[in-house]
Amino acid sequence: MDQGQLVRILLSLILVVGMILAAAWAARRGGLLRQSQTRRIRILDSQRLGARATLALVQVDDREILIGVTPQQISLLHAGAAPRDDDDFRSHLDQARSS
Structure with missing residues (x-):
């Protein structure tokens, strides 16, 4: 293998890696x-409790769940x-005010 072939192989390798x-x-x-x-499931936070135990706060759709x-x-x-819809909250608030 001469020096010209070695340079051509090296340049080809650099070109392929660059691509x-x-x-x-x-x-x-x-x-x-x-x-x-x-994504419907997200891990919001986690806390290690020991070498092999963890608490995780997980969001599934709009609901938060704490798991061990x-x-x-x-x-x-x-x-x-x-979480409740604003209209649902508004109706509960109106009921509370009328009482």
Whole structure:
């Protein structure tokens, strides 16, 4: 293998790596690598309690749920009520004022 072939192989390798990096950059800029904003389940916060136990605050649709996670199980600790619609709140407020 002479020096000319070695330089050609090295330049080809640099070109291929550059094309891969450019494609990854374009995909990221174009939104192909972004996470979807329409996820129904999101982890809002988590707190480690020990070496193998964690509390996690999870949002499912519009509801917040507190769960405990250990290697053996996942336990529901608290489920918050789903938020009420403004019209529903307004009707409850009107009822409270009239009483």
